[in-house]
Amino acid sequence: MDRKPDRRLAAAIERDNRLEDTGMHGDDRATCWTHQAWAQDCADDPMHTNPSALHRPRPA
Structure with a gap:
């Protein structure tokens, strides 16, 4: 399955990273x-x- 990158998500991740670096x-x-x-x-x-x-399933 060929999936195009989600540009909005990538931009939001970058924004959140910058904001967190500055104190968010x-x-x-x-x-x-x-x-x-x-x-x-x-x-x-x-x-x-x-x-x-x-977070591993418990053996049966």
Whole structure:
């Protein structure tokens, strides 16, 4: 599947990076630095909701 890069997302990530470098709190980002995605798209990811837990499926 050929996907074109999302230029709006890339620009927003760059903007958030610059703002965070100048003092913006990381929780105020519109983008996710970890996933390189919109923050709302990965807000429920276990890495964000429970960062200290292991995120591997438990063996059956």
